[in-house]
Amino acid sequence: MATARSNKYDYPVGYEPMIETETLELDRRTVRRLDSLLEPGETYEELINELVSIHVASELNSVRTDSPLIE
Numbered sequence: 001m002a003t004a005r006s007n008k009y010d011y012p013v014g015y016e017p018m019i020e021t022e023t024l025e026l027d028r029r030t031v032r033r034l035d036s037l038l039e040p041g042e043t044y045e046e047l048i049n050e051l052v053s054i055h056v057a058s059e060l061n062s063v064r065t066d067s068p069l070i071e
Contacts, residue, residue: 026034038047
């Protein structure tokens, strides 16, 4: 099979992976808060993904503990 090498992955010729991107506008205060959480060598994207994962996990946990089906 022929492959295209547009990045580090091998995709069949003619296949373009769907790349979803979103842009957020942050105020200076939010950026300062994110800067205080960044570890050396970490990107904003990595930090935000981690924060979102923590939020989602906490939401799932609260749904489970509040569910009347769980005893």
